[in-house]
Amino acid sequence: MHVPVLKQGGYLIASVQSVLSDADLLQLRDDLAERVGQFRSRGVIIDVTVLDVIDSFATRTLRAVAHMLKLRGAETVIVGIQPDVAFAMVQLGLTLEGVGTALDLEEGLAYLNRLSKKNVKHGK
Amino acid sequence: MENDGTSVAINSNADIVEARQKGRALAVELGFDGSDLTLIAAAISEIARNIVDHAKTGQIILNAASQGSKRGICIIAKDQGPGIKDVAKAMQYGYSTRKGLGVGLPGAKWLMDEFEIDTKVGVGTTVTMKKWLH
Numbered sequence: 001m002h003v004p005v006l007k008q009g010g011y012l013i014a015s016v017q018s019v020l021s022d023a024d025l026l027q028l029r030d031d032l033a034e035r036v037g038q039f040r041s042r043g044v045i046i047d048v049t050v051l052d053v054i055d056s057f058a059t060r061t062l063r064a065v066a067h068m069l070k071l072r073g074a075e076t077v078i079v080g081i082q083p084d085v086a087f088a089m090v091q092l093g094l095t096l097e098g099v100g101t102a103l104d105l106e107e108g109l110a111y112l113n114r115l116s117k118k119n120v121k122h123g124k
Numbered sequence: 125m126e127n128d129g130t131s132v133a134i135n136s137n138a139d140i141v142e143a144r145q146k147g148r149a150l151a152v153e154l155g156f157d158g159s160d161l162t163l164i165a166a167a168i169s170e171i172a173r174n175i176v177d178h179a180k181t182g183q184i185i186l187n188a189a190s191q192g193s194k195r196g197i198c199i200i201a202k203d204q205g206p207g208i209k210d211v212a213k214a215m216q217y218g219y220s221t222r223k224g225l226g227v228g229l230p231g232a233k234w235l236m237d238e239f240e241i242d243t244k245v246g247v248g249t250t251v252t253m254k255k256w257l258h
Binding site: 082 | 137140161173231235
């Protein structure tokens with residue numbers, strides 16, 4: 001199922017609505033890479049609250065998305081990984097190394113705000 | 125009465141989602157709950173993906189399992205693909221013959237209570253895995 005991407009100020013929010021096939025994940029990756037340029041977004045939140053499984057392919061793709069968007073100048077934060085999903089990921093040895101994570105949408109926004117403040121400071 | 129099994133044909137990666145949803149539904153029916161449901165679904169996802177990546181097509185067969193007083197779920201992944209030349213290597217964490225993370229088979233083994241691979245080069249691979257209710 002297609003993942004809707006909303007623009008919220010300088011950020012994009014991709015809110016996963018149902019289980020995702022591999023093709024959906026790849027579509028999301030391509031959509032976000034394009035939208036980040038279109039809206040000149042500095043940050044992207046991917047909300048995976050509804051996902052009941054994050055397997056090796058999903059992990060690899062989420063990592064790829066974050067790294068691609070970083071190359072496009074945007075920070076990515078994955079929010080809403082459920083406790084059971086996190087447990088299964090740990091059992092599988094899957095990590096989201098180098099990718100921001102936060103508890104929920106609110107924390108994800110706070111995470112991006114903190115990052116952008118830090119960047120402004122360093123830019124001066 | 126033993127459940128006589130549900131079979132899900134795996135022809136493309138879209139079928140992986142169906143296999144894990146049916147597996148999860150059967151696991152609920154059999155009395156699994158909480159994180160076990162996620163672990164079972166994740167294990168199905170990994171072995172179904174293994175079929176798509178290496179054999180292109182195959183099937184996932186979902187069944188109730190019992191052994192003595194133990195009750196659980198049995199998941200069989202069957203393909204007529206190329207087979208695995210070096211099973212020990214394929215079961216090594218981080219080993220992949222393609223662009224994957226090398227997590228699939230060893231990962232599925234960790235998630236389940238029992239895990240067996242029967243493979244023959246040129247004939248195919250059958251993975252049988254079980255999880256018991258605690």
